[in-house]
Amino acid sequence: MKNVSLTFPVRPFSTRGGAKVPHRKNTAAMETVVMPAPKEVIIPMSQHIGAPCNVIVRPGDHVDVGQSIGENDSFVTAPIHASVSGTVKKIIDLKMPNGSKVKAVVIESDGKMTKSPYAVPPAAETKEQLLLAIKRSGLVGLGGAGFPAHVKLSIPQDKKIDTLIINGAECEPYITSDHREILENSWDILSGIKIVKDLLNVHRVIIGIESNKPDAIKVLSQIADNEAADPDDEVRILTLKSSYPQGAEKVLIRACTGRKVPAGKLPADVGCVVMNVTSVAFIAKYLKTGIPLVSKRITVDGSAIKEPKNVIVPLGTPIKDVIEFCGGYKCEPKKILMGGPMMGIALTDDSMPVLKQNNAILAFDEKDAKLAEETDCIRCGKCLKSCPMSLMPEAIAGCVKLKDVKGLEKLNVMTCMECGSCAFNCPAHKHLVQTIREGKAMVRAEAMKKAEEQKKEEAKKNEQ
Amino acid sequence: MEKKSLFKEFSKGIIKENPVLCLVLGTCPTLAVTTSASNAIGMGVAATAVLVCSNMVISLLRKVIPGKVRIPAYITIIAGFVTIVQMLVQAFAPAINDSLGIYLPLIVVNCIILGRAEMFASKNKVIPSMLDGLGMGVGFTAAMLLMGMIRELFGAGSLFGIPILSNFMSPVIAFILPPGGFFVFGMLIALANKLNGGKGKAPEEVGCAGCPMKNRCQNIKDGCKTKEGEA
Amino acid sequence: MGTVQSLVSVFLAAILTENYVLSKFLGICPFLGVSKKVNTALGMSCAVTFVMVLATAVTWPIYTGILVPNNLAYLQTIVFILVIAGLVQLVEIALKKYMPPLYNSLGIYLPLITTNCAVLGVTMLVLEKAAADVTYGYGHALVNAFGAGIGFLVAMVMFAGVRQRLETCDIPKSLKGLPITLVAASLTSLSFLGFSGLVEGLMG
Amino acid sequence: MNEILIAVLIVAAMGLIIGLILAVASVIMAVPKDEKAEAVLEVLPGANCGACGYSGCSGYAKALAHGEAQPGLCSPGGEECVKAIAKVLGVEAGAIERKTAVVKCDGTGENSPLKMEYQGITTCAAAAALHGGTKNCSYGCIGFGDCVNVCEYDAIAVEDNVARINPAKCKSCGMCVKTCPKHLISIVPLKKQAVVMCSNCDKGAAATAACRTACIACMKCAKTCPVGAIKIENLHAVVNPQLCTGCGECAKVCPKNCIGMMQ
Amino acid sequence: MNSNMYVSASPHLRSGISTTSIMRDVVIALLPSVVAGSIIFGVRALLIVALTVASCVVSEYISRKVMKRNNTIGDLSAVVTGVLLGLNYPVGINPVMAVFGGVVAIVVVKQMFGGIGQNFVNPALAARIILLVSFPTDMTTWASPFYYTQGAVDAVTSATPLAQNAAGTFSGSYLDLFLGNVGGCIGETCALAILVGGIYLIARKVISPIIPVTYIATVFVLAFVMGQDPLFHVLSGGVMLGAFFMATDYTTSPITSKGKVIFAMGCGLMTMLIRVYANLPEGVSFSIVLMNILVPHIENLTRPKAFGEIKKKIKGDK
């Protein structure tokens, strides 16, 4: 029964800037394979934005797949679960790529992958139960940011959400894990959407997919047009221009709804919630099976990988093992990335474990790894033209050089989402994003200093 | 001992604290009248005369002049001498008067003179003050002459009006135009910096070290930064 | 040329072709010293413009009304500088007392102006012009002074932009600071050469 | 004669008027000026570095003039400055303790080799955000010289990937301390004393893996020190310079040879 | 895994465009003008351009060496400057002056300010103006087109269309102007060749059409308003060369789109004012250099509003 009054037209709104990155979706047509349990997994206690978890197991403990091993009482956090069955070997300090130190549980796998008896489909009758379930599932944003999903879905009373946007853009080169998710798990996605839609009580769902994935668009359209899946006709597939960074939250919201999220505000402030396709699919799966977030589909690719493919790996599997599973290295790798080439993090070696928000592991040979030498900025303006946020990276770099915090604030440096379009296009090969990050750090430091001073002053006042 | 330090008062103005190249004072005449070597000398001599006389008188009166009207009093004295020099030049060297034009009476506001009055003469005895004035004046003249010679030589192909280079090449007229003035001045300051070597930081800003208004302009935080330099 | 036209021409000439800073070399010290930021450059130039007009307004009548009739033209320098020094001080004090906000934005520049050759220069140059041209009157003088101030402002503000650019440049060590500022000033004044004859051409 | 008289009269009258205006105005609108503070400001070096703990030189000058601060706080000014201040204020010149900054890291290329081929902007702040720095030890000096750039006195040089400070030139202004993203620099009195040249916060094995000369917090030095000047903080030894007598016993027992003696 | 990995901040992928490739495109775009100049003014024109290029490149090499900085002649920007400077000379110029111009452009205008991207005025134009004011006679002695075919060894002088226009003696046709069959600088006369190069640059996305189009349109409209022949003014005296190659110089033009419009309109206005009213018949060089100086202000005023930027005043800014 189609509800005609609720039908809404969709057409992509134009977005500015961006970069013409090469697609290189080599693995798009390959069926995902499941990786067997590795010998050992290393599970860090912080794989999300928010408070890190406390380890709740001890060395020698036996754990099963889906058993909680890290918890924290605060709201903005996500529990961590064992991804293999076996024995806790030790608890170590793991150095994360950002330089911080995080506790990590090392589990020796028994190879059996026994499911934890507690991993049963949760009760999800009421809103509260559903949110609690999502929290218990350990789901964080699988689009890359790692923001706890239950937090995102707990919309404050005063905010009215009218649109749910499902992010299937997958705009980064190489990565095809969301693409495969759509093709292989389309029904889960739709039921996930239904769950979230009902939870948020919205009647407008837009699934944004870049035009370079015609098969994904076709598959989802077929299901969405199916009365059984979408009885109220509230789900629309929107074909987006395939241009980087179409999948970035603010850009996507603009492309789907024409709305602009004000600087420093959240999507909810313009009535939107954005979720990644894999995230919604996981919610549906979890409610069905009760197995929390313990494995992840990642794309393994790059010029140094022998057999690129999409693999479902237990979280915590060392990258080394994943690559081994993909036939190992074709040649000496000179750069290993966790994530895509535009936003991913370069690692110093392949011993890091796979994390929740990972969607790709890329390894490159010398030729692809080496960046061109940085030269002087020629003020070509390409950075400014390519910035989807309308920033002036060149001017920001100037302020960073002068340590001019006021200037940085005036240039809205904090609005930068570090998409890297500017640096990609810069003919002088400036490390613009890195410079901007330094600028952001300066602004943050200054703000902290000010806050501290204010505190001091207040304390002084109180004394008097 | 005494003699040596007196000599120092004189000599410091010529190289180490050269008012033009190191303290960067009196930029306007330096740029404006150095289109020829003879103009430069004329200006230099006139300013030196004023400098010596006003330093002498101000030093003499330093205990009498009350602080509140210090600056107006100094300016009056300086203006008096400037006018005298102007009249003498008009009477006996009219050609110089023509070529220096308005810059001759403008010696009144030349920061070097007020600066020395404020920084030196008002604090020192008569003889050192006069020597200081003389040294500064000679330094001023020397720097101006150098600039005048360079600009005249390249810009007009002559020196003191005598054609030298112009027989071999066409002069680069830009040197005697305003841009040439700025450029040559900049290069000379860079050179002076280099020669002065590690001693004393390069003048980052204009003439603050010897500027009579130094203390009063601390308000202008971004503009005229007070840099304790040589003075 | 009608009066209005001649006034406009005097005004434009003072800004473009006879720019005090870039072609006449007057007021170079503040031009180099206070042009680091657009704000300070603006403040300084406004103060200079104000004092220029005020000084001309006062010195012109003194010269033509008191000095010349009494055959005292030779006292020009001393009288003018005294008047300017006094005026500046008076304005400063008055501003401080009655218009503190204005004082805070402009007043701080005032003491620097006493020793600014451009102010004394303009009071003398307008008299020189009047001597050469009988149609040149008090009105012209005032407009000229105002134009000179605006010309100063234009040069200062233009140059402040250039200096803002210079801040991020990798200037060779020995040229850092004043030398490169002077080279930049040189290129700026170069561009003003193009205006020669413009005002006469425009005004017929 | 008449002409001369008129001239004199006119100008003198002007002098009178202007003098009167100025004098009256300055009396009426006198702003109390802090003469003392200005005099003090004259003798301060004007570096505005904040080493004194006040907001720039003028802040310190004010505090000095009002007797709220001691003359010895300005490090860049040194002894001469203290004397000058004392003279202005008419107080006894307290002795100033000469201080210097030290970089607590000895992770030279040999001791702590690079763990990556870094490609990016060469500032310590930027490199610190990628795996904590370019070296095996993620606590050590990155060696891109952010500190060198802020030192007004040319006292720091990077040698073999580690910043070293020349105590003869260092004015202990503290700019480098504020700048170092790895927080490796501290100000210590310039005297004979022990300095632990390591800031590694890892446990023994990890520390050793990171750097050949890393402190493993074995406590030997702390136990040996006759005056109890050494404590272990964050898994590495820290010397209290106030207590250290410079006897050098700790340096002798350190198995990792990471204690240096300052002369 | 024997050696260390490359580690860098994201992004780890770069487009294939580099400074060198951009400059190479500009040189290619200038080739038609060089060829046209050589046809119109003879081999000497080619030699002059070669000489200035050599002078610029050598100056760049030496000045970088003296300043103990890395060698940058590989980025080809000095070649661009050299070609443009050469195209801005009259063909009869004294070779010593031609070389002097190259040295001034690279050393004084570019390297003293730190090298590529940091000069605030256009090196080739500033050098040209310096030469113009220094050697006005040499720089305004124009050869007539195809003088070499008339058997003359030395350049036969002729006036530029603009000078002729001022004197009321211009008699050529628009076609002459378009094809470059008039007196003038080596590269400025043939509008056709410039247009070909300009379109190449726009097609290759090296320059945006904003500046050239706005500049030319402004000149056209103003000429009309001032009662002059608009087409004549567009086609004569370096407007085309300036609009496509000099006003578009990245370093010395605004990077914001709105800024580009203002900049180009300013150039057009100044050009026409100077041409019609000032003493010099030559407006393009001065107008572009003047506007170069205003670029920082133009950029400040035309900063695009950041995505989702809320209008707010940061206290004590500016």
Add this chain to the structure above:
Amino acid sequence: MKNSRLKEILIPTVSLFVICLCVTALLAVTNAVTKDAIAYQQELSAAESRQAVCPDAVDFEKVEYDVQGVECYKALDESGNLIGYAISSASRGYGGDVKVMTGVNAEDGSVIAINVYDNSGETPGLGVNTSGEKFTSQFAGLSSGTGVTVDKDAGKNPDSVAVDSVTGATISSRAVTNAVNQAFEAYNAVKEG
């Protein structure tokens, strides 16, 4: 309290007053001494340029002529006979007024000589060259009956005699010819008979 305040006002005022008094007195005296010398010098330079264009004259006498910027003098020989006119005039050049003194022979109205005595506004090396012998000598002997023009403008003023302009300085050259034409007008207006 009151007293000290008064003193605070009085002392500076009086001392400034005294300084002004002394300085002005000094100036006045100097002026008295140099006044004549200055006047003489000023007179001298004007006379010199008149003399330059009328070398044979011993005395000059001002003639009433009512055109702005043009001054006309009769040149007299020893016996007081009129031998010519020295006429100063000015015209706008490249950077300012170019001032020219033209000597005209009273007998036939031909130019004795011209003297470009002030072209300080022109560009050195260019416009300034108009005061050079090479350029000015072309004017000697021209008749005041016809105008004079620069070669470039010859087409526009076919009635005038053309002189070769200084290379690259047509504007300055034009200014000189314009000034000379003004002098011719003045001559024709004031000439006797």
